[in-house]
Amino acid sequence: MxxxxxxxxxxxxxxxxxxxxxxxxxxxxxxxxxxxxxxxxxxxxxxxxxxxxxxxxxxxxxxxxxxxxxxxxxxxxxxxxxxxxxxxxxxxxxxxxxxxxxxxxxxxxxxxxxxxxxxxxxxxxxxxxxxxxxxxxxxxxxxxxxxxxxxxxxxxxxxxxxxxxxxxxxxxxxxxxxxxxxxxxxxxxxxxxxxxxxxxxxxxxxxxKKISGDRFFLPDAKWLFLNLFLICLSVGILMSTQYTAMFYAMVMVGFAIALLAERFAFVDADLKSQVVAGSILIAAALMMILTRKQMVVNYISPVFVGLGIGLIGSRFLLFFIKLSKHCQRGTAVSTYMLGWESGLAAGLFVGYFFFAEDIHLALSASLACLILAFGLYVVFTHQWYIRKKNR
Structure with missing residues (x-):
């Protein structure tokens, strides 16, 4: 495997x-x-x-x-x-x-x-x-x-x-x-x-050279960058709707579970499994927030978000590193960071600029971005990565 x-x-x-x-x-x-x-x-x-x-x-x-x-x-x-x-x-x-x-x-x-x-x-x-x-x-x-x-x-x-x-x-x-x-x-x-x-x-x-792509952006990782950007765009839109300390505390619980899952549940799993599982978890969280009003949803959904982000983020970082050639590790890590941060920033922009007065529409847009990212990954990005990885 x-x-x-x-x-x-x-x-x-x-x-x-x-x-x-x-x-x-x-x-x-x-x-x-x-x-x-x-x-x-x-x-x-x-x-x-x-x-x-x-x-x-x-x-x-x-x-x-x-x-x-x-x-x-x-x-x-x-x-x-x-x-x-x-x-x-x-x-x-x-x-x-x-x-x-x-x-x-x-x-x-x-x-x-x-x-x-x-x-x-x-x-x-x-x-x-x-x-x-x-x-x-x-x-x-x-x-x-x-x-x-x-x-x-x-x-x-x-x-x-x-x-x-x-x-x-x-x-x-x-x-x-x-x-x-x-x-x-x-x-x-x-x-x-x-x-x-x-x-x-x-x-x-x-x-x-004073200006170069070294330690900055890895062009060979452009599709991974786009896929990560779309996932973080979805997360950024979601974060534009959340203002409670409890939400972010439960996200931290999800991160802790993700750390354990990496070491045990996904230790011998297929490469695709973490991104697929993470995307499903975040989508499930968004669907719960959109369709359910029970108090338990306020606790479970952010745990799913943290677990999903943790699984996806750590796997994508390894993808970027494995895609890089000799002496490009730093450039690959920087490209990962740019995809992560710019995606979150774009999500916050979209969430506040277009959907600040309609949380339901914001969450729907977040789900749509996640579905687009998931489809791109399953249909194209994963197979492309397998062909192009260097390590």
Whole structure:
């Protein structure tokens, strides 16, 4: 049977790797905290239109691509850990700027324009952080035979942030402490943690182009990118309808089950099984939310969502890595990140811009996107991947 599993090496989990993984968790949480709290404030206190809110949430996805072409030149020209620290500092300043806009400004037209700028900068800075942290620094701190496991484990920390970030933001929103300031504080802690890890100096390669696709985007993975984008588009639309800490807490439960399922239920399963099972679980969750009103649905459906996202996300990451050629691992991981993040951003844009006043229609659109992604994967993408994989 054509299977693909990630081994476990205890030696991977040394102090520096733990710090890098926790840094990834904290910086991603700081960005994801804005998913529920920023739209609530913009729609309520700021009085912005649903189209304005959708645009502010969506432009983050455009920012993700702005600095990627310079990533390889930056890490070759300067110390790679320092470039990552600069990018985290820019994330911190962007989040702090959002807090200042919320705290100090009253004019809606000025709030809107500043938030657009800050969200684009946030996307650009966070995209660069992920391209260097997940695609370079974590690989540098791992032995060659542990790198797939390192990418897999680090990605799970970032995935946990999709539940922990919004949940923490909602909890802070119920207190007198600003969740936007808390998100900036998390980014600052991530900066301080990364600053404690030492990386040896590496001589830069000669003739490095200022703009290139290295460490940025892998063209050979375009169909995997599109398929992942559509799945995350569906999830992003769903998240535009959810504002309770309980929902995101139960998503975390689903993530925990997904981790166990990877090690036991899917250990010898066919490659296609995780994506198929994950898609069915998310579709079942959407159908329950659409058609049932019982209280138990509020607990079961987000567990299914977390379980589905966890299974799909971890399998797609391995697909991207296995599709890459020698020395393209970092580029493959960056491409996976771009598909994940831009899909979520596009989903938030669509959810708020078009469906903010009709949750039923938003959930229906989410289900339609998921069905489209599932059909593309089963009919085309999986067979294409089997033909093209290099590892």
């Amino acid at each position: 054509d299977t693909q599993n990630t081994p476990v090496h205890i030696s991977l989990w040394h102090a520096d790797f733990w710090i890098l993984a926790i840094t990834n968790l904290l910086i991603t949480m700081s960005v994801y905290m804005l998913i529920p709290i920023l739209p609530i404030w913009m729609l309520g206190t700021a009085g912005l239109s649903q189209q304005a809110v959708g645009t502010v949430m969506g432009v983050y996805g455009i920012g993700l691509f702005l600095l990627g072409g310079f990533c390889n030149w930056l890490v070759q020209r300067y110390r790679r850990n320092r470039v990552c620290l600069w990018a985290i500092a820019l994330v911190f300043l962007s989040l702090l700027g959002c807090w200042l806009v919320e705290r100090e400004l009253q004019q809606s037209w000025l709030q809107y324009r500043l938030l657009l700028f800050l969200r684009i900068v946030l996307g650009a800075a966070f995209g660069l952080v992920q391209m260097i942290l997940s695609s370079t620094l974590i690989i540098d701190k791992s032995e060659s035979f542990q790198r797939t496991e390192a990418n897999h484990a680090s990605a799970w920390f970032g995935r946990f942030a999709l539940s922990l970030g919004p949940m923490l933001g909602i909890v802070f929103a119920r207190t007198s402490f600003s969740p936007l300031f808390a998100s900036a504080a998390l980014a600052l802690v991530a900066y301080l943690l990364l600053a404690t890890v030492k990386f040896p100096f590496r001589t830069p390669d000669d003739g490095v």
